[in-house]
Amino acid sequence: RPCGLLKQTALNKLVGRFQLHQEALPHLPVPPLQQTLDRYLLALQPIISPEELSHTQALVAEFRKPGGVGERLQKGLERRARKTENWLSDWWLKTAYLEYRLPVVVHSSPGVVLPKQDFLDRQGQLRFAAKLIEGILDFKTMIDNETLPVEYMGGKPLCMNQYYQILSSCRIPGPKRDSIVNYAKGKKQSRHITVVHNFQFFELDVYHSDGSPLTADQLFIQLEKIWNTSLQTNKEPIGILTTNHRNSWAKAYNNLLKDKTNKESVRSIEKSICTVCLDAPMPRVSEDVYKSRVAAQMLHGGGSRLNSGNRWFDKTLQFIVAEDGSCGLVYEHAPSEGPPIIALLDHIVEFTKKPEMGKSPTVHLPMPKKLRFNITPEIKNDIEKAKQNLNIMVEDLDIKVMVFHQFGKGFPKSEKISPDAFIQLALQLAYYRMYGHACATYESASLRMFRLGRTDTIRSTSVDSLKFVQSMDSPDKSDQEKADLLRKATQAHREYTDMAIRGNAIDRHLLGLKLQAIEDLVSVPELFMDTAYAVAMHFNLSTSQVPAKTDCVMCFGPVVPDGYGVCYNPMEEHINFAISAFNSCADTNAARMAHYLEKALLDMRILLQAAPKSKL
Incomplete structure (x- = not known):
């Protein structure tokens, strides 16, 4: 059960605490070679035939010989472990995520379905979204001030690094390998979120000039302005490009960024704290199918005709709030596993239940900036291809939410x-x-x-x-x-x-041995x-x-x-x-x-x- 080491003192800065905590954590060990090989053979027993097993036993015997290939690779891994903070983490990030070429949609990015909210109209949708943003910023304060309570598992403190990777970050497509940018630290910290409505993107500043966050009331006013200036429903769904195969998207991305306006708009999305997607209502369905439909909405947006264009799937965190009360999120998997995302979500959900703290002072708030895109015939063509591929994926996904x-x-x-x-x-x-x-x-x-x-x-x-x-x-x-x-x-x-x-x-150890061989050019x-x-x-x-x-x-x-x-x-x-x-x-x-x-x-x-x- 994760429990707090320090009481949440979100107001007092504890700079350097995160670093001290991280440095006290042990390094990931390289397991003993013979142990992994024995356990590998055991793991194979229930899933392969006895003939295949005896063939593999011979290969394992060869691999584990004293002075053989296995020992040589194991020594290489142990050397790597001595020289790095974690012998696995860079390799894993690259092989499991950044070099994976299938679309992030469905194949990599997980979604989360939240309980249906009880609003039924735009007003309710925007009020809830405003409160949600306020909750995100409340959690962000704990990250920024390093006052996030340390989590424990079986009495042992856990690495908190993933929490520092999930906000203000984004994946960037590359021809063979993607990369991640993070604007959480340093001088140029993100001060805005991206809001998408009817496939139109906006840059919404969420901090006043004195550094204090906007209140839910103020955010609501800003979201209404966004809503009212994005009523057209015939816009090109530029976000759909992020659903494509990573190599195709990398080409389209370079193409898109040739134009100065497009480049500025894309950079604004990449630098934002997170994305909030104001979705159109889902098609009405019966009660028993509802949750499964929402799960699909969270994973892929329902297709090019529904809400799939209302996303930027490379963004680490995208919160989704639809007009009919369905809500949840989708996240890009490379920077983090599920539990930190859920901890953030639990915090936000609790936060949205809190009553309003009196009336906010009325201050003049600038108009949120609309992000413009110049769509050339070539980009239009890229969008059409991405739509076709996405709709095939949408049709192919069979998903069932079951409450037991x-x-x-x-x-x-x-x-x-x-x-x-x-x-x-x-x-x-x-x-x-x-x-x-x-x-x-x-x-x-x-x-x-x-x-x-x-x-x-x-x-x-x-x-x-x-x-x-x-x-x-x-x-x-x-x-x-x-x-x-x-x-x-x-x-x-x-x-x-x-x-x-x-x-x-055994799995990461075996992967490490294989990657060590590739790195040694053997x-x-x-x-x-x-x-x-x-x-x-x-x-x-x-x-x-x-x-x-x-x-x-x-x-x-x-x-x-x-x-x-x-x-x-x-x-x-x-x-x-x-x-x-x-x-x-x-x-x-x-x-x-x-x-x-x-x-x-x-x-x-x-x-x-x-x-x-x-x-x-």
């Missing part, structure tokens, strides 16, 4: 089982019942116990999880045996999780050219637990064409799930997965209630 009402994290806790392990095992059971075999499963584990730590992989498919799911529907196993296997599998998951957060998982070892490695890295289930105080759910697309993306927020009495798949794959279906998952959770509860806990 039967129980929440309270039940597994009452059985002394980790709620996360319980949910992961239910996913394993659902997948096995649907497909008759296990698959490589990715669950993100935080490495924030270490300086600049990002994530490693919890491989939820284990020898123990497979034994359990195979036994579950087997007539020759007693309930007691099944329950014991269930408990053993959740225990194994717990142990893998603990190992991962302590920097001892040939990539056979081990990484093996079919088994490809199978192990083909995550049909890509999952993440993102707990929040707010009753929200995060969502993201699958990471492989025939896979699922599953994100969940376990609340005390219910669990929010977002499940995604691609319509272009005949074998996957989000609603079907949701159905099997619900059944798995219920069956596992029945099993535990039927079989009293035996002494394991």
